[in-house]
Amino acid sequence: MAPVHDELQRTLNPTCTGASVIAMQYKTGVVVMTDRVVSYGKMARYKNVSRQYKVNDNVLVTFGGDHADFQWLQNVIERQVLLWKRFDQDIGPKALHGYLTSLLYARRCKMNPLWNTLVVAGVEEEEKNNKETSTPFIGIITQKGCAYQVKHVATGLGAFLLNQAVEDEFRKKGDELTRQEAEAVLKKALELTLYHDCVADNDFEIGRVDANEGVVLGKEQTIIGDWSIAETNCQYE
Amino acid sequence: MVSTEVKNVAAHMDMDRGGAFDFSNCIRNQAMCKMGAKAPKLTSTGTTIVAVSYKGGLVMGADSRATAGNIIADKHCEKVHKLTESIYACGAGTAADLDQVTKMLSGNLRLLELNTGRKARVITALRQAKQHLFNYQGYIGAYLLIGGVDPTGPHLYMCSANGTTMAFPFTAQGSGSYAAITILERDFKVDMTKEEAEKLVQRALEAGMHGDNASGNSLNLVIIEPKETVFKGPIVPEFCKRPEPNDLVYKFKTGATKVLKNKTFKYDIIESMDISH
Amino acid sequence: MSNFTGITATMNPLAEMAQFKQNMREVAASPEWRTSKLIERQRWNPYSMEGGSTAAISGDNFAIVASDTRMTQNDINILTRDAEKIHVLNDSIILSTSGFYGDVIQLRKVLQSRLHKYRFDYRADMSADLCAELLSRNLYYRRFFPYYTGAMLAGIDENGKGAVFSYDPIGCIERLGYSASGAAEPMIIPFLDCQIGHVTVAEDYEKPPLTIERAISLMKDAFRGAAEREISTGDKIHLVIAEAGKPIVQKFLPLRED
Numbered sequence: 001m002a003p004v005h006d007e008l009q010r011t012l013n014p015t016c017t018g019a020s021v022i023a024m025q026y027k028t029g030v031v032v033m034t035d036r037v038v039s040y041g042k043m044a045r046y047k048n049v050s051r052q053y054k055v056n057d058n059v060l061v062t063f064g065g066d067h068a069d070f071q072w073l074q075n076v077i078e079r080q081v082l083l084w085k086r087f088d089q090d091i092g093p094k095a096l097h098g099y100l101t102s103l104l105y106a107r108r109c110k111m112n113p114l115w116n117t118l119v120v121a122g123v124e125e126e127e128k129n130n131k132e133t134s135t136p137f138i139g140i141i142t143q144k145g146c147a148y149q150v151k152h153v154a155t156g157l158g159a160f161l162l163n164q165a166v167e168d169e170f171r172k173k174g175d176e177l178t179r180q181e182a183e184a185v186l187k188k189a190l191e192l193t194l195y196h197d198c199v200a201d202n203d204f205e206i207g208r209v210d211a212n213e214g215v216v217l218g219k220e221q222t223i224i225g226d227w228s229i230a231e232t233n234c235q236y237e
Numbered sequence: 238m239v240s241t242e243v244k245n246v247a248a249h250m251d252m253d254r255g256g257a258f259d260f261s262n263c264i265r266n267q268a269m270c271k272m273g274a275k276a277p278k279l280t281s282t283g284t285t286i287v288a289v290s291y292k293g294g295l296v297m298g299a300d301s302r303a304t305a306g307n308i309i310a311d312k313h314c315e316k317v318h319k320l321t322e323s324i325y326a327c328g329a330g331t332a333a334d335l336d337q338v339t340k341m342l343s344g345n346l347r348l349l350e351l352n353t354g355r356k357a358r359v360i361t362a363l364r365q366a367k368q369h370l371f372n373y374q375g376y377i378g379a380y381l382l383i384g385g386v387d388p389t390g391p392h393l394y395m396c397s398a399n400g401t402t403m404a405f406p407f408t409a410q411g412s413g414s415y416a417a418i419t420i421l422e423r424d425f426k427v428d429m430t431k432e433e434a435e436k437l438v439q440r441a442l443e444a445g446m447h448g449d450n451a452s453g454n455s456l457n458l459v460i461i462e463p464k465e466t467v468f469k470g471p472i473v474p475e476f477c478k479r480p481e482p483n484d485l486v487y488k489f490k491t492g493a494t495k496v497l498k499n500k501t502f503k504y505d506i507i508e509s510m511d512i513s514h
Numbered sequence: 515m516s517n518f519t520g521i522t523a524t525m526n527p528l529a530e531m532a533q534f535k536q537n538m539r540e541v542a543a544s545p546e547w548r549t550s551k552l553i554e555r556q557r558w559n560p561y562s563m564e565g566g567s568t569a570a571i572s573g574d575n576f577a578i579v580a581s582d583t584r585m586t587q588n589d590i591n592i593l594t595r596d597a598e599k600i601h602v603l604n605d606s607i608i609l610s611t612s613g614f615y616g617d618v619i620q621l622r623k624v625l626q627s628r629l630h631k632y633r634f635d636y637r638a639d640m641s642a643d644l645c646a647e648l649l650s651r652n653l654y655y656r657r658f659f660p661y662y663t664g665a666m667l668a669g670i671d672e673n674g675k676g677a678v679f680s681y682d683p684i685g686c687i688e689r690l691g692y693s694a695s696g697a698a699e700p701m702i703i704p705f706l707d708c709q710i711g712h713v714t715v716a717e718d719y720e721k722p723p724l725t726i727e728r729a730i731s732l733m734k735d736a737f738r739g740a741a742e743r744e745i746s747t748g749d750k751i752h753l754v755i756a757e758a759g760k761p762i763v764q765k766f767l768p769l770r771e772d
């Protein structure tokens with residue numbers, strides 16, 4: 001039986017957290033958007049922090065949830081990448097997704113979870129060379145080790161707010177979506193979380209994994225949004 | 238001796254202060270919970286309700302699914318309640334509470350209209366609702382969107398179960414409100430036409446019904462304008478239709494039910510009775 | 515509104531009443547709302563439920579498994595409309611699952627690796643009967659931290675007959691003619707009881723034989739019906755058909771999406 005104070009050493013409530021991750025696949029790759037703030041409760045504690053981690057040229061991992069846990073995970077991922085390097089191989093998105101699923105599930109079984117929702121985005125190396133069969137990969141892993149693959153996703157509060165809107169946009173074009181179109185959808189999506197998620201920020205970055213270009217980390221961008229509605233809101237009663 | 242008596246009286250006062258409310262069952266319930274009993278759970282209906290104001294009017298709408306746990310209890314449930322000719326309320330939360338609160342409101346507002354000889358104002362409906370709900374500290378699980386048109390223009394209010402109220406140009410409530418509000422934020426414009434507002438409400442409701450398990454089946458709209466109120470529905474979106482019919486026909490021929498026992502009653506009809514006087 | 519539940523009649527009503535009165539006195543002396551009780555920290559729950567349903571029917575020389583493909587968060591929010599709940603393990607074994615998806619993935623991994631090892635050791639695929647027993651033991655291995663899954667194993671057994679094995683989360687195994695698990699289980703089971711088990715009709719009533727065509731149609735109709743009334747079932751039917759001597763066929767059919 002574990003001692004009573006044991007739970008104090010576990011992440012049973014997260015401290016510094018990242019909010020939503022929004023990702024979408026387009027014709028030849030995946031675009032992933034995160035905002036650049038790490039919150040302490042409802043306080044915007046650290047600004048200008050990237051929540052995207054470039055694993056290698058084919059894989060990009062982004063996270064929502066506890067920041068400390070993710071920094072630890074970055075270390076674990078790096079070691080895994082080096083392990084593969086020893087056998088002269090580059091880890092692909094599917095393999096990393098599987099590995100992280102097992103890791104998060106194992107930690108949940110120890111009742112010591114990693115408080116993260118991970119989005120693994122990428123393109124498989126062998127599919128990169130064959131443009132016809134190239135299918136971009138987006139894999140989600142929740143804190144409890146529940147993993148699934150999708151074509152578009154929003155995590156955190158975005159799962160409630162944005163999933164349907166993003167799905168409808170995706171369904172209009174399907175797999176024929178271009179990168180510009182996908183990025184436009186994501187930008188609009190961030191603007192919409194901004195209005196309702198109090199820990200979302202208007203500084204954001206869009207990373208992408210493309211079959212031709214590999215992983216390209218995004219630059220910091222800012223969105224203001226439309227606040228003209230405030231004029232009409234007199235709040236009487 | 239005296240001090241214990243005072244203590245007892247104090248405890249009692251705490252439990253049933255005045256004559257209006259009797260909280261003595263709270264003690265009994267806690268004692269029962271100590272014996273291992275589980276308190277009953279109230280079921281609340283998952284819902285998407287949406288309302289949008291436009292130039293000179295208001296569009297309100299709701300889906301029509303009522304759930305009890307994970308079972309759809311009613312596919313064609315009416316969530317748009319009429320309060321007066323030009324004031325409507327959409328409800329999310331506990332179904333019974335909503336029915337009673339809206340019934341009370343419509344009765345009170347009609348009385349007011351008859352007494353004063355004028356149309357009731359939306360703010361009156363809101364005040365009545367919030368004062369009633371506040372008294373019950375949130376235990377009446379009614380989350381309302383109250384909206385309508387009165388001589389001072391179109392108004393839309395949200396009223397929470399604990400009595401919080403707010404005014405909005407557009408809003409959504411219920412479990413599907415997250416998906417719906419996103420659509421509203423994206424596409425709302427000030428001073429839309431009636432058609433634009435109607436389409437927007439429909440789109441927002443469809444997003445809520447699509448992305449939320451507890452909303453769906455069909456949607457109802459009410460378009461309130463100073464001159465007339467138009468009710469539309471039920472409208473069934475494409476994704477709410479059955480894509481394929483059943484393969485087989487499930488009809489039992491006679492003889493499917495096993496007869497366990499036969500009993501024959503014989504009646505003698507003596508004469509037909511005349512009950513007209 | 516339902517009443518208080520959980521009270522069972524005991525052998526000694528007098529003692530129980532005395533206990534109840536004692537509790538009344540205790541609660542009245544210090545009602546919960548007047549004590550400055552520490553807010554208990556909610557214990558972290560290692561389980562979550564992703565909803566959805568699966569069902570399986572076995573016949574003379576076939577087994578049919580079906581599930582919906584919706585994955586849900588918090589019973590309400592749809593995560594994906596293309597989740598995989600039926601896993602084809604080899605040419606004659608199909609695993610179908612509902613419940614906590616993290617456990618589902620783990621269970622599938624364990625079974626796949628054990629099947630792989632078996633193939634390595636014996637140079638033959640494991641039979642459905644053997645795998646059924648293996649699954650039961652794997653489930654019971656986690657008796658005190660269970661895999662929270664309503665698992666079913668279907669396939670063609672060693673004698674070329676269709677087989678469906680149904681499990682509870684901790685490994686109770688039962689070979690049945692048909693079974694269902696998941697959110698719509700209480701709706702699908704009575705339907706199959708009526709149409710395949712014929713438990714509701716008189717003995718001399720004409721009962722149609724269970725052909726593979728009829729079983730497929732019944733399965734489709736069961737999910738169409740469930741999608742009408744169960745909120746976490748919908749989007750698509752994933753239909754997997756195993757027939758003796760034929761490769762396994764997989765199909766996807768549309769369901770309502772609301």
